[in-house]
Amino acid sequence: MPYNLLIFPLIGGYFLITHVYFLKFYHQRIERQRLIFNSVLCGIILLILAALVIKLIAVLLPTIEDRFNSLTIQFETEFLGTGLLSFIIGIAFPYLANLFLDEEKFIAKAIDKNGSQLEKLFLKSFTENKNLALSLKSSKIYIGTVSKIPRPGQEYLRILPYYSGYRDENHGMIIDTQYLDVYDSIDQFESLSKDDLETIVNKSEISSARIHVDEVYDFMN
Numbered sequence: 001m002p003y004n005l006l007i008f009p010l011i012g013g014y015f016l017i018t019h020v021y022f023l024k025f026y027h028q029r030i031e032r033q034r035l036i037f038n039s040v041l042c043g044i045i046l047l048i049l050a051a052l053v054i055k056l057i058a059v060l061l062p063t064i065e066d067r068f069n070s071l072t073i074q075f076e077t078e079f080l081g082t083g084l085l086s087f088i089i090g091i092a093f094p095y096l097a098n099l100f101l102d103e104e105k106f107i108a109k110a111i112d113k114n115g116s117q118l119e120k121l122f123l124k125s126f127t128e129n130k131n132l133a134l135s136l137k138s139s140k141i142y143i144g145t146v147s148k149i150p151r152p153g154q155e156y157l158r159i160l161p162y163y164s165g166y167r168d169e170n171h172g173m174i175i176d177t178q179y180l181d182v183y184d185s186i187d188q189f190e191s192l193s194k195d196d197l198e199t200i201v202n203k204s205e206i207s208s209a210r211i212h213v214d215e216v217y218d219f220m221n
Helices: 003-017 021-027 032-060 062-075 080-098 103-114 117-128 180-184 214-220
Strands: 132-136 140-148 156-167 173-178 199-202 206-211
Touching: 003 021, 003 032, 003 080, 021 080, 021 103, 032 080, 103 117, 117 132, 117 140, 117 206, 132 156, 140 173, 140 199
Parallel strands: none
Antiparallel strands: 132 140, 132 206, 140 156, 156 173, 156 199
16 A cells, blocks of 8 residues: 555544544543554554455445446555545544443543542542532632533533532631522522533632532531
8 A cells, every 4th residue: 555545544543543432531641652653553453444344345346346446546546445445434433433322431431540639539529429629729619519520631620519608717618608499499490400500610720629528517617
């Protein structure tokens, strides 16, 4: 195969590993050299797969094989059909595969394997429905559950607050707002849902985070 045609499986391989859910979130976290190596490896697999598909087509559908051959003759480039098919497979596979995959499941796996301690804490709050106490650099405090697992590298965290407040001069936690009554009567508001009450927090503004247990907080105060 001419070297200039290798660009097709390489691009297809890169697109596949950065878009299909079971590979995407892992490859968002690795160094560039490893990403390039894996793209090349995936491109080789796509090229072999494309060659096998064309061989199968030659046996089952010889008329379509003739069209591939005419394409090669027209552009005077051998293996052009194989290169293009590897590219098409690499582009099409993620869209088809993702229809049957749970995105959040693979985000959780990536965080569990390679995530920071803060991301693992967010994941614990989301999967176990545990309250999280967030202290911001502005001294603002939110207590609530993570409503959506943040993607790797995502700058913002979505939290459904149950309480909010601030830290006083002695760094004590002062709770001055509670949202539980609003949630209990949410059905009375036709145009309002819990999603509308989510708070978006920039992760860079978080100074500390921990699991919050009401009984422990009451005991300490």
